[in-house]
Amino acid sequence: MIVGRLAQTALVALTLVTMCFVFVHTLPGDTALRIAEARGGSEFLNVGKAREIAAEEGLDRPILLQYGEWIERIATGDLGMSLVTRQPVASELWNRGQNTLILGIAGWLASYLVALPIGIYAALRPHGWVDKISSFYCVTMASLPSFLMGIGLISIFALSLRWLPPAGFRSWEHLILPAATLALGLSAFSIRLIRDTVREVNGAFFITFARTKGLTASAALRENGSRNAAIPIVAFAALQFAAVVDGFIMIETLFNFPGLGDLLVSSMLSRDVPMVMGAGLVAAVGYGLVNLAADLASLALDPRLSQRGQ
Amino acid sequence: MSDHRIEFQLDEIADADGHRVVGPVSLRWEAPGDACVLIGETGSGKSLVAQSILGLLPPDFQARGSVWIKGNRIALENEAALRAQWSTTMALVPQEPFRALDPTMRIRRQLMQVKGSDDRRIDAALNELDLSPSVGKAYPFQLSGGMAQRTLFATALISDASLVVADEPTKGLDEARAAQSLAALRRLRAEGRSVLVITHDLHLARQLDGTTVVMKAGEVVEAAPAQELFANPRNAYSRDLFQADPSNWSNGTAHAKAQSKTVAELRDVSFGYRVEAPLFENLSFTIDAGQVVAVTGPSGIGKTTLGDVLLGLHRATSGAVLWEGIDIAATRGTVPRLRRKYQKLHQDPASVFARHRTIGQHFVDLADVIGGAKLKERLDQLLERMKLSARLMERSVNEISGGEAQRLALMRILMLDPLLIVADEPSSRVDPIVQRDVFELLGSLRDQQNVAIVLISHQPRVVSSFADKVVPLDTSGERA
């Protein structure tokens, strides 16, 4: 299973990177000119300079050859140099990837730290006030685009109250607003899922049967419910974590956060082919690893999966 | 009142609108180890009775009455008080063991959860119920249905309960496993636990030999010790019910025609799913027109799969299936024509009708293969013959009774003018009376239309009274 997942990840990564490559090359516009603009700014652009860059970086060679070379290099673990900054792609990806990972984990963790207690409480007291308020919260949050949430948080906490910085990433304070934006969006869905799952498990017959063995309601739920509820919740949480990649582009743009999403967009615009492919590779591998982690977690939680082979 | 006597007096169970749905019912266990058995068809309210004693009625139902146990009187209205008895004085052995067991917890830990449980008691209980100690290390999904059922008996055995309520303890189990459940119930009684058994398995009721209560439409029609009741039922419904039991069917129908025409043949057929060991190997037999061939064997041995291979729904791993002498794998051209002549009567007759469509639409579909004119003609004929109302055609499968579904399913097959019908456990999910009906219909088909019937069943009692030929499937896969 793990091997299968890894193979699948490799396949997805290769396809994704290939798609990135094909896309960047089929995008309208002159690659060399774009790179010239990215290097030297939008004024005094010069076609001659672009031709020099094309010759220097080998952009005028056959596309398949360039692709083949990239694949060959990647096999040796070398991601190459950025066409724009002329710095190693790997180190840039490492810096940006770290930031994005920190942001992702912070936002994701925060959302579950909020969602778990609220969701569980709402499930145990259906139609109570926590349930009602959280339902309202979920519907509201799910109806707001993430950029509006981000703008709202910036307006309140950075501009009006001036508690937190509005942009950039220089200290952990810079992390709070983007992570909160992420967390608000994620929790809108996770609270509902946790509530529904816990309610369903709590209503399962094996909980009732456990109680006929003499267990109290809370003991039955704790002993027999927690693991059963954890299985779908963990799977969903992992899916959400993998899906935050999408949110990064918006959030990193909004908060001027030096992360992977921002890098991907800007290198796409400047046609920095090795950087785009590197970022695509990291995104795909990251996605695959998160899914692998989810599989492993399910494997650990659900004996039906782990014992089947025996 | 003696401390050992248990008495249950249910005045009524009312639904949300206050209408009485069950009652009155009164049961009593004079001495430890006594048994009461509630029998009756589906919908007779016997399960509600069991739920009311445990305080487990569905939210909209309300019971009135009381139970005396260990010298205390507990009102049935007081669910909290009833629940306080769980495990200490009352225990439940539910039906559908896989819903009752936590799928993510090892059996031993689940047994440990029983109040007052310890290793010694668990080992003793497993031992008493013929379960190996390794069962404790297993997860529920690793157990067979029978083993799972017995682990539920083990929880009752481990508890201190003096009254054990067993709900349909043999449902879905083959004969051998049903016998194990019976043995478990006897063990409980021998240990001095009184038992209340809810079942539609008359055999079980008779074997358990306790006070037997027959219920119909929420009311008790007759109650008497088992021997007395079975020997001499006084109520008309009870008599009907007992008559319908396969063991009471009149044996040897007027069937002795020696038809030479072979409808289907299996030649050295083997089948197995990819990685697993083959279900059966080198199986050969023929089926003649008008013949009833029974395929028997314990659950999970591959009887249904054999039927599917015969019907061309699964492809044999090796060997050949022949329809009227034509290999269905080799000759693609003629098979489509024969296709509709080989049909299957499903285990759950209602399931052959999609819930989202009316019954009639399913019949109209058949115009694709038999033509519109023929469809109309046969439909009218068959409705009359099956004694079914044309109005049923406008309903969906949720709106018809089990008996009607059974007849409609059979009628749908007859529309296709079949040569062979594979009847897959045609009796397992229906009440005895409906079950008898089906067999009568199948019998008349064989006699009047010369249809070959392959009967798949795990109930040798059913088979022996009906089949011309028996193909027992067991691990060796030998033919009869």
Added chain:
Amino acid sequence: MTDISRRTVLLGSGTLAALLAAPRWLEAQENAPKSIRAIQPWEFKSIQPAESGFVLNRASIAEGLTALQPDGSVVPCLAASWTASDDAKEWRFVLREGIVFHDGTPVTAEAVKASMEALLPQARRLSAVHIASITAEGKEVVFHLEKPFGPLPAYLCDYAISVYAPAAFGPDGQVAQVISTGPFKVDAIELPRRLSLVRHDGYWGEKPVVERAEFEAVANGETRANMALAGDADVIMNIPTPSVSRIASSGTMQVHEVINPRVHALYPDCGKPQFSDVRTRRALSLAIDRTAIAKTIMRNADLAATQLFPPVMPDWHFDDLPRYDYDMAAAEALLDDAGWVKGPDGIRSKDGVRFAGTIRTFPNRPEMPVIAAALQAMFKTVGYELAISIGEASAIVEAKQNGTLDIGFSSRHLAIVPDGIAVISSEFVVEDSRNQSDTGATNWRNEEFDKLCDAYYGETDEKVRATSRRRLTEILQEDLPAIPIVWYSQIFAVSDRVDGFVNDPFEQRLYLDRLSFKA
């Protein structure tokens, strides 16, 4: 049941505390000595002077032989003085005494010569100069030119040929390390966004007041405005105009505004049938309500362009040039004259050619797409149908190359070389070796203009030069190869915490070295 949720809450808050306590590596940076933080919009993608030199100069890291003062005058910098031969073909620059590079090595004529020679091939604007050779003679750096070239000191302000130490160059002749002579030296570079500066204690001039400075690129204007509102930096450049009043009233930062030597102008393809007739270009110009655009979009009525060069370049700005009028009726009359007939949909056409096209612009300067939208409505009134395409600036160059450009809408800095002739020749002179930009006018040619430009370079008589400037601007005003819309003002937000801010309209330097924290 409650004990479960309570437990989870406890567990949750514990983890949250751990999470918040974890990034100590981030906190460490906060404890560093107080430094000035400056924000500007342009990311620096490389350290090559020709590409990102503007950042290195703006951050007071790199310097050239000459420098441009905020008042527009060219003054000595690394060169203490200079002299030119009478034919303006030999220029001698005498270096200041005792200057050292950031690495402590002395600035010698040889080092300057080597730096110049290494950087010149990339410094495209300098190719207008036709340098035959550079020699180092004692304390003097001597430029030998092929043709007379009057404005050389102004050209030497170009950031592309600032002076870098010998150790700055790698074996391939490219700059590998930023080692120059400015008041700040580089502490760390994180391309493309962050530059940490530290005081260059061996600086020849007045040394910076603060020891450290941070120089950061934030491309999004909205984000810069937010940072200004939150007081998240000391100097923020390019505040988007809509946010100015908000920042001013919030009181966290002071707003400083100054008109730049910059213009936002339309570059129609004069080869297209729609624009080959000068009347159509004039008509479109007449249809533009520049005052309204300046007022509502730029928030400064003074920015309505009356000619190409703004008043901040007095040599090239002539108050008495005829202004651009806003006159819809005159515009319509001109178009009628030129034979463009209005169709039933209100759009004109002539000989089957529709009076329509696409304007290409880019979002780096956020007001430009907005201006384009305003133009769309204005042009529609006179019968020109405008579609808007927003992309990268290079898309304009590319469209120009493959002939698909209708109208380019660009922003142009007019004084990277302080003498306006540099931008004029590179934007409007076709087939000239000095034309090193492909962003200028399209398919426009004026022989008189070309000749005047050519003569201007060799001319040393200031009187003749002034007449030429006058005539050159007149031609641009009449023939409209580019239709100026608005000038541009640089808007800074400056923190109340700091003193000594210098507002340089030429955007050459931020003068971080003059800033100090208030006591």
Added chain:
Amino acid sequence: MKGGTPMMRRMQVVSITVLAVAASVHLILPGDPNAQDLLKAFEGPSLPHPFGFDHLGRDVFLRVAHAAPRSLGLAALCVVFAYVVGIALGMIAAYRGGFVEAALMRLVDLLLAFPGILLALLLAGFLGAGPGPILLGISLGLMPQFARLSRATAGQVLAEPHVEAAEMAGFRTTAILRRHVLLPVIRSTLPIGILSIGGAILSVSSLGFLGLGIRPPTPEWGAMISEMMPYISEAPVQLAAPCIAIFLSVLAFAHLFTTERSTAVAGRPS
């Protein structure tokens, strides 16, 4: 839409009304949403112009109203496209099984791994700004969930005896899929499909906000928000109007099918 509490039914009626009004109000409003008068820029709300004027002096109410059918229509079209392709793929995968199923589902996984915004961004670069890339980008992002869900449902339905019975009667594959599988698949996926329209509105407006939406000056909510963002203190009503429009229409779609579970199901792994 059967069942549900009276409260839910009321919410459904309100939702349908809100959406119907949003989609049609521009038909009865006179005036050109792109007409501008720079002198009126930032003029506040008045009775004939309830949301005031934007930075170019355009009537914000008119623009919000004219953007509605486009945003809603585009979002609905994205979902319809994704839905039709998704359930077709899901049903084919479930019916054919084996290699076809494996290949189709890996394709779906691949799309899941690809961030939707990035895809739209790429496509916008490729096809130019406009509805085309939005449609493709968002549809391809939504399609996997429909394919997965419908494959799961179709797999279950195909295992039911009525399908086997139909096969034994010798019906054609298309007839079986149409009669026996399609409706249950639609029943199990349609609520999520309708809920996704809300999500698609969010995506459309996000792309508009990033400047990838419909070409200017055509009004679009997300683009209007990004245009008005700098003027947050000067023109709060003009900024709030498109925000509220997005919020209400997404909310309306969320309430079209509110049951005890459906809100969470939309984002649930299958």
